[in-house]
């Protein structure tokens with residue numbers, strides 16, 4: 001840290017993104033990207049748009065917002081596109097939390113919530129997941145705090161039902177409930193349809209996972225017009241052109257090709273269940289995933305050891321050092337061929353460790 005760095009960030013621990021090593025070609029199952037490229041129509045449209053990059057992008061993102069409104073059956077005024085959904089989560093912490101309005105989230109969830117809370121000096125409380133790693137929604141009822149819930153949750157993959165989220169919304173009428181639906185397209189129940197019903201609901205989604213656009217950085221916020229206006233105040237105080245031209249175009253054309261992504265999501269879900277079955281046969285404990293990853297543990301091998309041995313065989317998964325989850329690895333569901341390579345490596349590693 002330089003002597004110039006503001007003291008207010010003394011204790012800040014930044015988010016640690018999944019590793020992107022260059023030393024060799026890995027089978028990348030560590031950051032929950034899609035194994036499929038975006039459709040050709042998206043690539044072509046982005047190429048064309050690049051020619052107009054001398055001009056700023058549209059700060060209102062009108063074309064994208066209108067397309068989103070059509071696909072999600074909401075009004076354009078209820079949508080805010082952002083530079084990845086991390087940006088809208090950041091805005092939500094800034095807009096709806098402060099010293100008197102703390103944040104609450106699960107002890108095991110998306111690591112960025114804690115980073116944002118600390119970045120903005122927001123007091124926060126974590127609620128432990130139950131023994132089985134599920135969220136007890138009743139513990140979030142009437143807590144007088146801004147709530148952040150990843151649904152489905154990461155890295156567990158477990159989901160709450162829409163009805164359970166509604167209980168949280170109803171019981172916290174004076175606080176915002178942020179539902180982070182980064183993985184909802186892989187089997188969760190979305191709450192976007194509830195934004196007219198609950199004035200305290202903000203739903204976030206991303207194009208990074210189910211829409212093959214992690215590198216383009218595009219997220220969406222859904223809420224009533226007043227909340228979207230609040231968030232826009234922060235956007236226009238930070239970076240009015242937060243979504244660049246190519247990304248905006250990618251988003252519009254992606255939405256026009258929804259059937260491509262529906263097919264790919266279905267394929268990933270099928271491969272997920274296939275992989276889960278094989279891992280269970282190998283003696284793994286596998287949580288019931290509604291996402292594009294599996295959270296797995298084996299009594300036969302230590303979590304970090306499995307991670308390291310997979311890495312030395314060219315397969316990257318994500319290992320977290322948290323106390324309750326040290327024995328687990330989070331494995332992104334790739335193509336069937338990638339998962340077969342992963343399963344073969346796991347089988348060999350288990351054998352070697354027995355001998």
Ligand SMILES: *Cc1c(COP(=O)(O)O)cnc(C)c1O
Nearest residue numbers: 084085086110150154182206208
């Ligand atoms: C991946 C992820 C995000 C953010 O993704 P962006 O790439 O910033 O859109 C948000 N929440 C959860 C739970 C995620 O896993």
